[in-house]
Amino acid sequence: MAGWDGEHASQERILQFCDEVMAEVEAPQGVLL
Amino acid sequence: MLTTVTIFATSDGALTTRYYQLLALAGKRGVIAMNLMLSLKASYRAKRYRGRPAPGQPSYRTLAYDRKRWALEQLLAALETEGMLRYGWGIDQVQPIHRYVLYVDLPRGQCSFHASERLAGPDYHGGMGWGACLTGAYLAVL
Numbered sequence: 001m002a003g004w005d006g007e008h009a010s011q012e013r014i015l016q017f018c019d020e021v022m023a024e025v026e027a028p029q030g031v032l033l
Numbered sequence: 034m035l036t037t038v039t040i041f042a043t044s045d046g047a048l049t050t051r052y053y054q055l056l057a058l059a060g061k062r063g064v065i066a067m068n069l070m071l072s073l074k075a076s077y078r079a080k081r082y083r084g085r086p087a088p089g090q091p092s093y094r095t096l097a098y099d100r101k102r103w104a105l106e107q108l109l110a111a112l113e114t115e116g117m118l119r120y121g122w123g124i125d126q127v128q129p130i131h132r133y134v135l136y137v138d139l140p141r142g143q144c145s146f147h148a149s150e151r152l153a154g155p156d157y158h159g160g161m162g163w164g165a166c167l168t169g170a171y172l173a174v175l
Binding site for chain 1: 036037038040041052056058059062063066070073077139141142143144145
C-alpha cells in the first residue's frame with residue numbers, strides 16, 4: 001500500500017464507506033446536514 | 034446536501050462535529066466510520082502542515098500526528114467492539130519511520146494507515162491492497 005496510488009485508493013474507500021453509512025442514517029430519518 | 038468529500042476537506046469544526054454525530058447514529062458501523070474519517074483527516078493534515086503556533090510550542094504537524102494517534106486508538110477500540118471487519122497490523126519495510134501499518138478491510142476494499150509505533154490490535158492476516166475497484170471519482174473533486 002505504499003505510494004500515492006495506494007494512499008489515494010485507501011482514502012477513496014474510507015470516503016465511500018462513510019457515504020454508505022451516512023446513507024443508512026439519512027434514509028430512514030430524512031436527516032440532511 | 035454536503036457530501037463526505039466536503040467534510041473531508043473542510044476546516045469547519047462545527048460542521049464536522051455535526052457530521053460525526055450523524056454517523057454515530059448508525060451504531061457500531063457509524064462509530065467505525067467516524068473514527069476512520071477522524072484518522073484520515075488527521076493523517077492528511079499531518080503530511081501538509083508546516084510551522085508552529087508559537088516558539089517553543091509543538092509544531093502543527095506534531096499536533097496533527099498526536100490527533101491521528103488518538104483517532105487510531107478510537108478506531109481500534111471500535112473495530113474490536115464491532116468484530117465484523119478484518120483488521121490488523123503489518124510492517125512496511127520501505128518506510129524508515131512510519132513503518133507500522135494498520136490495515137482495515139472495508140466492504141469495498143482495503144484501507145490503511147501508517148504509524149510510527151504499533152498500537153493495540155492483532156497482526157494482519159489478509160492480503161495487501163486487494164479490491165482496487167474505485168475509479169477516482171471521490172478524490173478527483175478535491
